[in-house]
């Protein structure tokens with residue numbers, strides 16, 4: 001079992017050269033494409049397929065972070081590590097309860 005940072009490093013080791021050749025705009029397009037595939041998997045309701053698409057979405061997001069020089073684990077914990085960024089509570093007590101929704 002690894003954390004987000006370890007997985008991001010793994011993605012860098014496996015894909016960074018190809019990611020760099022592809023560039024940010026196309027890598028972002030692939031991420032969005034994978035989000036669409038996740039939506040289709042959710043509609044089908046197949047948990048193994050959903051899990052596979054979650055892995056792809058995460059992999060493409062971390063590839064994008066590698067290209068942008070963003071430490072995804074650090075960014076996520078800086079924003080959400082102390083609870084909801086809006087109300088500061090764990091769990092969130094905001095009326096909407098949507099992550100990042102201000």
Ligand SMILES: [Zn+2]
Nearest residue numbers: 084087092094
């Ligand atoms: Zn909240």
